[in-house]
Amino acid sequence: MCGIVGYSGKQEAAPILLEGLKKLEYRGYDSAGVAVIGADRIRIEKVGGRIALLDEKTEGGKKLPGTVGIGHTRWATHGAPTDMNAHPHLSNDGRFAIVHNGIIENYASIREELLRDGYKFESETDTEVIVHLLEKYYDGDMKNTLRSVASKLSGSYALGILCSEYPDRVFAVRESSPLIIGIGVGENFFASDVTALVQHTKNVIYLEDGEFAVISPANIEVFDYAGRTVEKPVSRITWSVKAAEKGGYPHFMLKEIHEEPGAVKATIAPRIRDGEVVLDDLPFSEEYLQSVDQITITACGSAYHAGLVGRLAIEKMAGIPVRVELASELRYSDPIINEKTLVIVISQSGETADTIAAERECKALGAKVLGIVNVVGSTVAKLADYVLYTWAGPEIAVATTKGYTTQLAALYLVALFLGKQRKRLPEEEYREYIDEIDRLPKLMQDTIDMNYALPDLAAQIYEKPAVFYIGRNTDYAVSLEGALKLKEISYIHAEAYAAGELKHGTIALIDVGTPVVALCCNEALLEKTMSNVIEVKARGAKVISVTFRDEDEVIAQSDECILVPRTKTLFAPILEILPLQMLAYYTADKKGCDIDKPKNLAKSVTVE
Ligand code: F6R
Numbered sequence: 001m002c003g004i005v006g007y008s009g010k011q012e013a014a015p016i017l018l019e020g021l022k023k024l025e026y027r028g029y030d031s032a033g034v035a036v037i038g039a040d041r042i043r044i045e046k047v048g049g050r051i052a053l054l055d056e057k058t059e060g061g062k063k064l065p066g067t068v069g070i071g072h073t074r075w076a077t078h079g080a081p082t083d084m085n086a087h088p089h090l091s092n093d094g095r096f097a098i099v100h101n102g103i104i105e106n107y108a109s110i111r112e113e114l115l116r117d118g119y120k121f122e123s124e125t126d127t128e129v130i131v132h133l134l135e136k137y138y139d140g141d142m143k144n145t146l147r148s149v150a151s152k153l154s155g156s157y158a159l160g161i162l163c164s165e166y167p168d169r170v171f172a173v174r175e176s177s178p179l180i181i182g183i184g185v186g187e188n189f190f191a192s193d194v195t196a197l198v199q200h201t202k203n204v205i206y207l208e209d210g211e212f213a214v215i216s217p218a219n220i221e222v223f224d225y226a227g228r229t230v231e232k233p234v235s236r237i238t239w240s241v242k243a244a245e246k247g248g249y250p251h252f253m254l255k256e257i258h259e260e261p262g263a264v265k266a267t268i269a270p271r272i273r274d275g276e277v278v279l280d281d282l283p284f285s286e287e288y289l290q291s292v293d294q295i296t297i298t299a300c301g302s303a304y305h306a307g308l309v310g311r312l313a314i315e316k317m318a319g320i321p322v323r324v325e326l327a328s329e330l331r332y333s334d335p336i337i338n339e340k341t342l343v344i345v346i347s348q349s350g351e352t353a354d355t356i357a358a359e360r361e362c363k364a365l366g367a368k369v370l371g372i373v374n375v376v377g378s379t380v381a382k383l384a385d386y387v388l389y390t391w392a393g394p395e396i397a398v399a400t401t402k403g404y405t406t407q408l409a410a411l412y413l414v415a416l417f418l419g420k421q422r423k424r425l426p427e428e429e430y431r432e433y434i435d436e437i438d439r440l441p442k443l444m445q446d447t448i449d450m451n452y453a454l455p456d457l458a459a460q461i462y463e464k465p466a467v468f469y470i471g472r473n474t475d476y477a478v479s480l481e482g483a484l485k486l487k488e489i490s491y492i493h494a495e496a497y498a499a500g501e502l503k504h505g506t507i508a509l510i511d512v513g514t515p516v517v518a519l520c521c522n523e524a525l526l527e528k529t530m531s532n533v534i535e536v537k538a539r540g541a542k543v544i545s546v547t548f549r550d551e552d553e554v555i556a557q558s559d560e561c562i563l564v565p566r567t568k569t570l571f572a573p574i575l576e577i578l579p580l581q582m583l584a585y586y587t588a589d590k591k592g593c594d595i596d597k598p599k600n601l602a603k604s605v606t607v608e
Contacts, residue, residue: 001027001028001029001075001101001602001603001604001605001606001607002027002029002072002073002074002075002100002101002102002192002606003021003024003025003027003029003072003073003101003191003192003193003196004024004070004071004072004099004100004101004158004159004160004179004190004191004192005017005020005021005024005070005071005072005160005189005190005191005192005196006069006070006071006099006160006170006172006189006190006191006215007020007067007068007069007070007170007187007188007189008067008068008168008169008170008187008188008189008215008216008217009067009068009184009186009187009188009189009217010067010186010187010217011067011187012061012065012066012067013036013061013064013066013067013068013069014034014036014058014060014061014062014063014064014065014066014069015060015061015062016061016189016200017034017036017061017069017070017071018034018051018054018055018058018060018061018071019199020071020189020191020196020197021034021051021054021071021072021073021196022051023195023196023199023244024073024191024192024193024195024196025051025073025597026195026252026396026397026398026596026597026603027073027075027192027193027602027603027604028075028398028597028601028602028603028604029073029074029075029602030048030049030074030075030076030081031046031047031048031049031073031074031076031081031082031083031085031086031087032046032047032049032050032051032053032054032071032072032073032074032086033045033046033047033054033071033072033074033086033087033088033099034046034054034058034061034064034069034070034071034072034088035064035069035070035071035088035090035097035099035162036064036065036066036068036069037066037068037069037162037164037167038064038065038066039065039066041094041164042090042094042095042096042097042162042164043064043066044088044090044097045057045058045063045064046072046083046086046087046088047083047086048080048081048082048083048085048086049081051073067168067217068162068167068168068169068170069162069170070088070097070098070099070160070161070162070170071088071099071160072086072087072088072099072100072101072160074086074087075602077103077126077607078103078107078124078125078126078127079123079124079125080124084122084123084124085123085124085125087099087100087125087127088162089122089123089125089127089128089130089131090131091131091132091134091135092119092120092132092135093135094164095135095138095163095164095165096131096134096135096138096161096162096163096164097131097161097162098127098130098131098134098159098160098161098162099159099160100127100130100157100158100159100160101157101158101159101177101178101179101192101606102155102156102157102158102175102176102177102606102607103126103155103156103157103607103608104126104127104129104130104153104154104155104157105154105155106153106154106155107126107127107129107155110129110133110152110153111128111129114129114132114133114136117136119132119135119136126155130149130153130157130159133148133149133152133153134149134161134163137149138163140165142163142165142166142169142171142214143214143223143227144227146161146171146173146212147225147226147227150173150175150212150225151225153175155175155176156175156176156177156353156606156607157173157174157175157176157177158172158173158174158175158177158178158179158192159171159172159173159174160172160190161173168216168217169214169215169216170190170215171212171213171214171215172190172207172212172213172215173211173212173213174207174208174209174210174211174212175209175210176209176356176379177192177351177606178192178193178206178351178378178379178606179191179192179207180192180193180194180197180204180205180206180207180377181204181205181207181213181215181220182194182197182200182201182203182204183201183203183204183205183220183234184200184201186217186218187200187217188215188216188217188219188220189201190213190215193375193604194237194239194394195239195244195394195396197237198237198239198240198241198244199241202236202237203234203235203236203237204234204235204236204237205220205222205232205233205234205235206232206235206377207222207232208230208382210224210225211223211224211225211230212225235376235377238376239393239394243393243394244394244396250589251397251585251589251595251596252396252397252596253397253399253401253489253581253585253595253596254585256395256396256397256401256402257401257402257448257578257581257582257585258448259392259393259402260401260402260405260406260444260448260578261441261442261444261445261448262441263390263391263392263393263402263405263406264402264405264406264409264440264441264444264574265441266391266392266393266406267389267390267391267392267406267409267410267413268409268412268413268437268438268440268441269441271413272434272437272438275431275434276420276434277413277416277417277420277434279388279413279414279417281386281387281388281389282370282386282388282417283386284386284421286421288368289418289421289422290422291339291340292320292340292341292342293320293321293340293341294320294321294322294323294340294341294342295314295320295321295322295323295341295342295343295344296322296323296324296325296330296335296337296341296342296343296344296362296367297310297311297322297323297324297325297343297344297345297346298324298325298326298327298330298343298344298345298346298355298358298359298362299326299327299345299346299347299352299355300326300327300328300347300352300354300355300605301400301484302348302400302403302404302407302481302484303346303347303348303352303355303400303403303404303407304324304326304327304346305404305477305478305480305481305484306346306404306407306408306411306481307324307344307346307411308324308477308480309408309411309474309477309478309570309573310322310324310344310346310407310408310411310412310414310415311323311324312473312474312477312570313411313412313415313570314411314414314415314418316415316570317415317416317418317419317424317425317433317570318415318418318419318422318424318425319419319422319424320342320418320422325358326354327345327352327354327355327357327358327359328354328358328608330358330361330362331354331357331358331361335361335362335365337362337365337366337367338365338366338367339366339367339368341362341365341367342367342368342370343359343362343363343367343368343369343370344369344370344371344372344411344414345358345359345362345369345370345371345372345373345380345384346371346372346373346407346411347371347372347373347374347378347380348373348374348375348390348392348395348400348403348404348407349374349375349378349603349604350371350373350374350375350377350378350379350380350381351375351378351379351380351604351606352380352604352605352606353605353606353607353608354605354608355380356379356380356383357608359371359380359383359384360383363383363385368385368386369383369384369385369386370384370385370386370387370388370414371383371384371386371387371388372387372388372390372407372410372411372414373387373388373389373390374389374390374391374392374395374403374406376389388410388413388414390403390406390407390409390410391406392406395603396596396603397595397596398488398596398597398598398601398602398603399485399488399489399581399584399595399598399601401485401581404481404577405444405574405577405578408573408574408577409437409440409574412437412570412571412574413437415570416430416433416434416437432568433568433570436567436568436571437571439567440567440571440574440575443564443565443567443575444574444575444578446565447564447565447575447578447579448578448582450549450563450564450565451562451563451578451579451582454562454579454582454583454586455586455589455590457544457560457562457583457586458583458586458587458589458590459590460515460542460560461492461515461544461583461587462490462492462587462590462591464492464513464514464515465492465493466492466493466494466495466509466514467483467486467492467493467494467514467515467516467517468483468494468495468496468497468506468509468510468514468515468516468517468536468541469482469483469494469495469496469497469516469517469519469580470496470497470498470499470502470516470517470518470519470529470532470533470536471496471498471499471518471519471520471522471529472498472499472500472522472525472528472529473522473524473525474521474522474569474570474572474573475499475519475520475521475522475525475529475572475573475576476496476497476498476499476519477573478519478572478573478576478577478580479496479497479517479519480496481573481577481580482494482496482517482519482576482577482580482581482583482584483495483496484496485580485581485584486580486583486584486587488584488598488601489584489585489588489593489595489598490584490587490588490591490593491588491591491593491598491599492587492591499518499528499529499532500528500532502532502535502536503535507535507536507539510536510539510540510541511539511540511541512539512540513540513541513542514536514540514541514542515541515542515544516533516536516541516542516543516544517544517545517546517580517583518532518533518536518543518544518545518546518554518558519545519546519576520533520545520546520547520551520554521546521547521548521564521569521572521573521575521576522569522572523569524569526551526553526554530553530554530557533545533554533557533558534557537557537559542559542560543557543558543559543560544558544559544560544561544562545557545558545560545561545562546561546562546563546564546576546579546580547561547562547563547564548563548564548565548566548572549563549564549565549566550566562579562580562583564576564578564579
């Protein structure tokens with residue numbers, strides 16, 4: 001969702017800003033713009049639509065000469081994605097330009113006040129109030145001005161600001177929306193995330209809520225809202241430039257699917273030592289671990305689906321009751337959570353607004369929070385008491401793939417760890433699980449290699465109006481994720497149902513030729529699922545099963561089969577999802593969809 005970049009240096013700013021915006025495209029956006037301090041004034045170009053259009057309009061940035069500037073990709077919230085609503089916004093006196101990521105909750109009352117004061121608005125955005133407030137409160141000292149303006153705003157905001165009185169500087173402000181400063185040599189940068197910085201520098205400063213920065217080519221000063229200087233540590237980005245490039249694949253999504261075995265290995269391998277799960281990242285005391293009487297997992301979207309698998313693993317291995325709540329629901333549900341609850345918050349980006357709000361709510365209720373997070377230094381990670389990072393590397397495609405499977409891997413580790421610590425998992429079973437978890441990256445690679453024929457299967461479903469996914473228990477949890485993948489990137493209506501629920505309504509939707517993807521890897525429930533398969537077949541459904549390669553009975557009953565290597569039931573989801581991601585990918589490809597940037601979706605959902 002919305003992306004911000006800023007530059008202050010000796011090079012032409014606009015081409016650098018455009019390049020940075022391209023790196024942020026994956027976050028999701030529908031308009032874009034840049035502003036540069038020129039010789040006489042601030043110049044702005046913005047467009048409703050793609051960055052390519054902005055590139056064209058500015059002739060690759062040549063039309064905006066100047067070495068200091070800001071840029072923005074907007075994901076519309078207040079007002080349609082038009083040229084006028086695109087950022088940057090300019091103050092009436094032309095002295096200030098701003099870009100904003102987040103939402104100003106009290107913008108309506110501020111707007112009224114500013115209209116009464118005679119300020120003219122050009123857009124329908126909440127953001128525009130900020131630029132007029134800057135003009136209104138400017139007293140010649142930007143530090144004072146930023147403090148005055150921040151004190152008027154409620155909501156979330158990361159801001160990039162230009163002021164023509166300071167032609168060599170950009171200003172950055174952070175409140176509940178990420179902002180990272182990149183440290184160069186004779187030039188400095190800022191951006192909403194490191195993908196836009198990594199080609200310039202690996203040395204970064206993470207701004208915290210309530211901080212702002214004054215950035216010139218040779219200097220970076222950070223202050224808090226009280227005006228006190230803040231000494232910031234410099235962190236080192238570990239991602240390589242290559243990690244954020246397609247590397248020969250036609251889409252990031254396909255590249256990221258192929259990275260899954262490696263990403264899961266990076267998540268698991270350092271945490272298995274001498275046949276034990278060792279979680280140095282989680283310094284739980286023995287006393288605390290024994291005191292936990294329930295676990296709540298909270299997350300959104302695919303991360304929530306990972307949580308559903310995690311629940312089954314933790315309950316089975318550690319015997320602790322687990323409930324899984326959508327973060328957007330938990331935050332408003334008066335949850336029964338206390339100091340005996342361990343809350344597991346799952347987020348790839350670490351910046352999902354609902355997830356952060358749920359995390360805050362749980363902490364306020366006295367629970368300890370374990371974050372399972374991919375992006376280092378993100379808000380979810382910072383708020384958590386303990387963090388288990390998933391080492392997936394940058395995930396650029398909007399639809400998550402390696403984010404999800406590394407979350408499963410992290411949850412398996414937590415389940416095994418708790419099972420062992422709480423002395424619930426018999427030693428022999430624990431050993432078997434450890435041996436098997438070690439093999440998962442290899443089994444995942446085998447799964448990808450075995451499923452080269454998925455484009456043919458995709459050709460059979462890409463023109464269908466709807467696809468159903470069914471399964472029980474672990475298979476049901478993964479079917480939800482399989483259906484989400486198909487609907488979000490191919491725009492085909494896809495629904496997952498617990499197979500046992502079919503007869504309670506959904507079977508009415510099955511017609512001759514309706515594709516039903518049957519997840520058949522939960523051995524204990526296979527007979528039951530097979531009876532559902534036979535029921536839908538009797539109504540004309542075309543059954544595509546996902547099953548172990550030696551599951552002959554399932555193979556015999558299915559119209560088409562997607563095969564995976566055999567593994568333990570609880571671990572099967574991490575294999576089953578791979579061909580489902582690939583099926584969604586090839587189906588979307590066949591339909592000619594914009595796979596990495598599906599319509600209406602954003603990578604990191606930073607608003608409620
Ligand atoms: C689906 C997808 C989303 C995210 C969800 C949570 O492919 O990517 O459903 O899983 O928006 O995002 P994070 O994990 O960043 O909190």
